[in-house]
Amino acid sequence: MLWDDEIMTQQQELAHLIDRYTPSAGTHVTAISSLKLIRSCGESEPIYSVYDPSLCMVAQGSKLVMLGKESYHYNPATYLVASVNLPIAGQIIQATPQRPYLSLQLNFSTDQIMDIIKEPNWESGHKEGSRRGLLVSKTSRPLLDAVLRLVRLLDTPLDIPVLAPLTIREILYRILQDEQGASVRQFAVKGSHAGRIAKVISCINRDFAKPLRIDELAVVASMSPSSLHFHFKEVTAMSPMQYQKQVRLQEARRLLLSDIPEAANAGFQVGYESPSQFSREYVRMFGMPPLSDIKRLRDSLA
Incomplete structure (x- = not known):
C-alpha cells in the first residue's frame, strides 16, 4: 500500500508540473530540447503522425494509440515506448476542461541506448528474432522518480545542461531494465534483425515518394525478401508497402x-x-x- 501511495503522490506532482507549464491546449516545447509537454481539455478524434523513438507518459487522463490493426491503451499507471519511427493514430479518450489530459514525450536515439548497453554489466542480447517496436508497460516507482526529477529541472534552467543528460540516461536505463526492455534494446544490438529493419524504415521514410522496391530494401537489410517481410511485420505490425x-x-x-x-x-x-x-x-x-x-x-x- 505504501508503494502505491508513493506512486500516486509522484503522479500528482507530475500532473501539477505539466499543468503549470502548459497554460493552453496543445504540445509545448521546453528548455529540455528532447522533452515536450502535452495538454488537451477534451477527448480527440484520431490524430495521425509518425512517432519518433520516444517515451510517452500520461500524468492525467488516458490515450489510445493504434499501430496497424493493433490498439495500445495507456494511462498514469502505464507508459508507452516507441523504439523506432512508426506511423500511428493517437486518440485522447479521457479528458475534460476541469481535469485535462496531461502528458509528456521524451525523444531519444538509438545511440543513447547503445551508450548504455555497451557497459560491461549488460548482456550483448540476441541477434535473432524481432519484437514489436511499440510497447506499453507498467510504470515503476524508480522510473517515475527519474521522470519527475527531469521535469523539475524546468524550474531551475541553469541546472539543465549538466543534470538533464544524466537524468535522461537514468530514465532510459530504467526502461531497459523493465521486463519489456529487450524490445527497446533490440534496435541497438549490432547485427540484429530489428536493427536492420530500422535501416529499412529510415530508407522508406526518407524516400517515401519513390516506388517501393523490395529487392533494394532487402539489400539494405542484408536479408532475403521473404525474411524482410517477416521481420518488418514483426517490428511494425504491417508490411513495407x-x-x-x-x-x-x-x-x-x-x-x-x-x-x-x-x-x-x-x-x-x-x-x-x-x-x-x-x-x-x-x-x-x-x-x-x-x-x-x-x-x-x-x-x-x-
Whole structure:
C-alpha cells in the first residue's frame, strides 16, 4: 500500500508540473530540447503522425494509440515506448476542461541506448528474432522518480545542461531494465534483425515518394525478401508497402492542411501517379475524400 501511495503522490506532482507549464491546449516545447509537454481539455478524434523513438507518459487522463490493426491503451499507471519511427493514430479518450489530459514525450536515439548497453554489466542480447517496436508497460516507482526529477529541472534552467543528460540516461536505463526492455534494446544490438529493419524504415521514410522496391530494401537489410517481410511485420505490425502507404497519406494530409490547394497535387507530391487511387486510399485511411476531410479538420480547428 505504501508503494502505491508513493506512486500516486509522484503522479500528482507530475500532473501539477505539466499543468503549470502548459497554460493552453496543445504540445509545448521546453528548455529540455528532447522533452515536450502535452495538454488537451477534451477527448480527440484520431490524430495521425509518425512517432519518433520516444517515451510517452500520461500524468492525467488516458490515450489510445493504434499501430496497424493493433490498439495500445495507456494511462498514469502505464507508459508507452516507441523504439523506432512508426506511423500511428493517437486518440485522447479521457479528458475534460476541469481535469485535462496531461502528458509528456521524451525523444531519444538509438545511440543513447547503445551508450548504455555497451557497459560491461549488460548482456550483448540476441541477434535473432524481432519484437514489436511499440510497447506499453507498467510504470515503476524508480522510473517515475527519474521522470519527475527531469521535469523539475524546468524550474531551475541553469541546472539543465549538466543534470538533464544524466537524468535522461537514468530514465532510459530504467526502461531497459523493465521486463519489456529487450524490445527497446533490440534496435541497438549490432547485427540484429530489428536493427536492420530500422535501416529499412529510415530508407522508406526518407524516400517515401519513390516506388517501393523490395529487392533494394532487402539489400539494405542484408536479408532475403521473404525474411524482410517477416521481420518488418514483426517490428511494425504491417508490411513495407502498408508502412509506406501510411507515411504517404499522412504527408499528403499535412500538405493539404498547409498550402496545397488540390488533392491531385498533394497525391502526386507523395508519390501517387493516379488521382483516383490516391483518393481511394485516402478514404480508406481517413474515412472521407481528401478535400471533405480537410474542410472538416479546418472547421473543427476554427
